[in-house]
Amino acid sequence: MRQSSDSSHGSVWDSVWPRLTHPAAxxxxxxxxxxxxxxxxxxxxxxxxxxxxxxxxxxxxxGVVVLGLIGIAxxxxxxxxxxxxxxxxLADDPIQRRLxxxxxxxxxxxxxVGGLSGCIVWALGFQTNFDLLVCGxxxxxxxxxxxxxxxxxxxxxxxxxxxxxxxxxxxLAVGDxxxxxxxxxxxxxxxxxxxxxGASQSSISxxxxxxxxxxxxxxxxxxxxSRGRPAVNESLRRADDLARSLAIGRGLARPATYAGLAMLAxxxxxxxxxxxxxxxxxxxxxxxxxxxxxxxxxxxLGHLADEPPQVAYA
Amino acid sequence: xxxxxxxxRALPVYEQVRDQIRRMVSTGTLAPGARLPTxxxxxxxxxxxxxxxxxxxxxxxxxxxxxxRGRNGTVVADRPDVPTxxxxxxLGDAAERLVVVARQVGADEEAVVxxxxxxxxxL
Numbered sequence: 188m189r190q191s192s193d194s195s196h197g198s199v200w201d202s203v204w205p206r207l208t209h210p211a212a213x214x215x216x217x218x219x220x221x222x223x224x225x226x227x228x229x230x231x232x233x234x235x236x237x238x239x240x241x242x243x244x245x246x247x248x249x250g251v252v253v254l255g256l257i258g259i260a261x262x263x264x265x266x267x268x269x270x271x272x273x274x275x276x277l278a279d280d281p282i283q284r285r286l287x288x289x290x291x292x293x294x295x296x297x298x299x300v301g302g303l304s305g306c307i308v309w310a311l312g313f314q315t316n317f318d319l320l321v322c323g324x325x326x327x328x329x330x331x332x333x334x335x336x337x338x339x340x341x342x343x344x345x346x347x348x349x350x351x352x353x354x355x356x357x358x359l360a361v362g363d364x365x366x367x368x369x370x371x372x373x374x375x376x377x378x379x380x381x382x383x384x385g386a387s388q389s390s391i392s393x394x395x396x397x398x399x400x401x402x403x404x405x406x407x408x409x410x411x412x413s414r415g416r417p418a419v420n421e422s423l424r425r426a427d428d429l430a431r432s433l434a435i436g437r438g439l440a441r442p443a444t445y446a447g448l449a450m451l452a453x454x455x456x457x458x459x460x461x462x463x464x465x466x467x468x469x470x471x472x473x474x475x476x477x478x479x480x481x482x483x484x485x486x487x488l489g490h491l492a493d494e495p496p497q498v499a500y501a
Numbered sequence: 502x503x504x505x506x507x508x509x510r511a512l513p514v515y516e517q518v519r520d521q522i523r524r525m526v527s528t529g530t531l532a533p534g535a536r537l538p539t540x541x542x543x544x545x546x547x548x549x550x551x552x553x554x555x556x557x558x559x560x561x562x563x564x565x566x567x568x569x570r571g572r573n574g575t576v577v578a579d580r581p582d583v584p585t586x587x588x589x590x591x592l593g594d595a596a597e598r599l600v601v602v603a604r605q606v607g608a609d610e611e612a613v614v615x616x617x618x619x620x621x622x623x624l
Contacts, residue, residue, distance in 0.1 A: 343508060343509070344507060344508065344509055345505060345506070345507040345509075346505065346506060346507075346508075346547055346548050347503050347504065347505035347506075347547075348503070348504055348505075348543065348546035348547045349502060349503060349504070349546070350502040350503070350504050350522075350525070350531075350537065350538065350543075351502075351538060352536045352537070352538050352539075352542075352574070353538070353542060412542075413539060413541050413542035413545060414545060415542075415545030415546050415547075415548060416545075416546055417546060417547075417548070418503050418505075
């Protein structure tokens with residue numbers, strides 16, 4: 188009995204320890220400590236008049252938040268622990284698995300660093316102008332675009348390529364495309380309504396920011412679709428198509444959608460002086476964005492069976 | 502459909518691209534209405550400058566083998582029912598070149614016609 192208890196405890200520790208010592212986990216923990224210190228420093232500046240009970244409550248809440256964040260960070264930092272397992276579910280042979288594992292590690296690391304950087308920016312004093320969802324999601328968007336900005340070197344001498352047409356629509360699921368179009372369309376409507384009703388400049392700016400985010404991410408998606416690919420065998424071609432599909436859909440479209448929704452929510456809140464329903468619509472948009480982030484928090488890889496990556500040529 | 506080019510060859514790369522696509526169209530490998538990749542994508546796939554592919558597409562367009570349809574991309578053009586005047590002229594030039602080669606190698610008219618029929622059946 189004792190032996191089995193020890194062995195189960197040991198196995199948990201064995202799986203956690205490599206994740207804790209991984210550079211990603213160390214960076215995550217350092218970032219969270221930094222974030223917590225920044226929050227404590229800011230709250231301490233104007234908290235001189237707090238009663239002991241308030242301080243205890245504040246510390247308790249802060250402790251719960253920090254523990255929760257460390258849990259999320261460790262889950263996110265464990266990207267390489269299950270990247271191979273996820274690649275196994277997607278790929279048919281070892282070459283495909285290797286390529287997809289590399290892509291997953293790269294994409295998830297970039298998202299993690301981008302999201303954490305956004306949170307740190309928020310904690311460093313931008314709470315009054317930005318909310319956490321905006322900062323985190325913009326960080327993820329920027330990191331995702333940067334992670335997909337690589338390209339192949341041009342070789343000299345003979346080279347070959349397939350005469351095939353790769354488009355964003357071929358790699359993007361209809362649902363993801365509709366979300367992007369809906370957010371961009373809503374932001375456009377808010378800009379027009381804001382101009383007609385004489386809304387504040389910040390409201391219109393937030394809606395324009397949502398439009399620009401969707402537009403820039405769409406350009407990045409086009410770059411990923413048309414990124415060079417020499418003639419390769421069917422196995423590598425399939426793996427490359429899967430990586431492109433994951434990048435264009437889960438990697439770029441969804442972060443752009445929830446970043447756009449977060450900005451749209453801010454815009455709608457700011458509309459309250461000219462549109463009574465603005466705050467309510469803003470809350471709806473914010474929760475839609477937060478829900479989408481939650482569903483896609485690990486690249487939506489938990490829903491692979493329901494939403495398989497799409498690959499189609501024009 | 503694999504397209505291959507070699508920048509070390511004497512023939513310009515845009516001519517290599519044009520020749521291969523022309524061959525694919527004439528043999529039916531690329532059917533009328535089939536979409537071709539964008540200039541940016543094909544240039545990236547082959548590791549070439551965009552201008553090189555643009556030049557090849559311009560020549561193919563002037564040959565009336567492809568059509569550019571704005572946002573709908575570049576497609577293989579429909580084959581005309583009656584050969585155009587420039588196509589007839591091009592055919593005459595090719596026939597003259599064939600006759601020159603035939604005389605150089607000592608082939609008679611029957612051998613040339615046989616070779617032509619064989620090529621026609623093969624492609």
